[in-house]
Amino acid sequence: MPQYAYTARDMKGNTVTGSLEAGNEREVAVLLSEKSLFPSKVSLASKSASVSLLGKKKRVKGQVLATFYGQLASLLRSGVPMIRALTILSDQATDATLQETLKEVKGRVEDGEPLGIAMSRHSNVFSNMAINMVHAGTEGGFLEDGLVRVGNFTELQEDLKGRTIGAMAYPVFLFSVGVLVISGLLVFVVPKFDDLFDRLRRKGEMPFYTEWLLFTGSVLRDYGLYIVAGLIALGFGLKFYFASDKGRETLDRIKLRIPVLGEILMNLSVARFCRVLGTLLGNGVPILKSLEISRSAASNQLLSQSIAHATENIRGGESLAQPLRTSGYFPRTVVEMISVAEESNALDTVLPEISDSLEKRTFRRLDLFVRMLEPIMLLIMAALVLAIVMALLVPVIKANSTL
Incomplete structure (x- = not known):
């Protein structure tokens, strides 16, 4: 249903603004009258705050969500009513998408919906894990503790993501610079030797590797734009393919076969699974539901299939x-x-410990891998540049020696 923005007055004459889902403006008026609100203006809500250029709802950064969960828990522990707490946080929110979402969640809660159900209507903002932990916390009477754990988990995941990206940023930068430098040499430097190489070619004194270098430079000059366009098209095609279940499985198999890095990526996925499952179990979510959510959070199709098999085992006792x-x-x-944790009925406490230990070991390996990768990439770049320079200089030196 479409989203409508409204301006109304309450029984005391105070102005109230907000938004809600309805079939038409008449239905909006009916819904507002049920809340003892009298609408003065109703219009279709602008989607600019929450919809991207591609028509997809924008997501909220993990760090922003972690702060929200912690603040909501603090307000509730201080005795602030739920609706008042959501009002305070929506007014303070600096993220437009989160602000709009919290206003809608508050409206649902005012209508009598539990917080978890209201959050589940915004899966683009709140994860399945957060929604189910709020459900469990509401039913079990430990909502504040559940929100704190969701916030801590979200913060840990953001830290994990940041460390992974940070570790790989410099090698990617080196690779990009290397491609630009080598392309620049082939496109701008090599052509300056064309006249000299034409004379050597007529004399039959052109080395084969110099011929190959000239051919490569010529292809880049004449068809460079087409090559770039083709690579961009290929990138979009692969992006859509890897977005499918079959494509994700293929990509995960490829990543797993990368020496050293494949094992590192798999271990990080295992650590994430253990943390999600342990956090859910610790908040009273049933194990089958926890496994289902953990499976979607594993971020690896091969691992997800193993978890699905484990879920069937649990169902079978x-x-x-x-x-x-x-x-x-x-x-x-x-x-x-x-x-061992299964036998002692301590999965909820052991799984987060497993995740902590595995993450520490894996990041030590990742740091070592990156430190080894950086000099290797520098050596490869230097070797390629040296090969290009030698391919240009060797025929020149030979030509001078024959004079």
């Missing part, structure tokens, strides 16, 4: 550890710790 062991994607120590 079997253990969680065995299918994880047979999948081959979980480190042996992790599987053994999960097995």
Whole structure:
């Protein structure tokens, strides 16, 4: 249904603004009258705040959400009523999408909906894990603790994402600079030697590697724009393909086969799964529902399939550890710790500890990998530049020696 923005007055004459979903303006008026509000202006809500240029709803940054969860928990613990707390946070929100979302959530809560159900209507903002933990916290009477845990989890995930991106930023920068430098040499420097190389070619004194270099430079000059356009089109095509289930599985298989980095990425996915599952179980979410949410949060199709198999085992009354062991994607120590935790009924406390330990070990390996990768990339770049320079100089030196 469309979203309508309204301006109305309450029984005391105070101006009230907000938005709600309705079939038409008449239905908006009916819904407002049920709240003892008298509309003075109703119009279709502008989507500029929450919709991107591609027509998709904008997401809210994880750090912003983590702050929101923590602030909501603090307000509720201080005795502030839910609706008042949501009003305060929506007024203070600096993110336009979050502000609009909180206003809509507040309206739903005012209509009698539980907070978790109101949040579930905004899956572009709130994750399945957060929604289910709020559900469990509301039903179990520990909503404030649940919100704190969601906030802590979200902050940890943002830190994990930032560290991963930060670790790979410099190697990607080096690669980009290398491509630009080599392309610049081929397009702008090599053509300056064309006259000399034409004379050498007529004499039959042109080395094959110099011929190859000239050919490559010529292709880049004549068809460079077409090559760039083709690469962009290929990039978009791969993006759409990898967005499908089959494409994601193919990409995950490719990533897994990358030496060293493949294992690092898989271990980070395992750590994320353990943290999500442990956090959900610790907040009273049933294990089957927790596994379902953890599966979607695993960020790896191969791992997700293993978790789905483990879920079927749990439904059949079997253990969680065995299918994880047979999948081959979980480190042996992790599987053994999960097995022991199952026997002692301590999955909710052991899984976050597993995640912490695995993340620390994996980031040590990632840091070592990046430190090794940087000099290797510099050496490769230097070797390529040297090869280009030698391919240009060797025939010149030979030509001078024959004079």
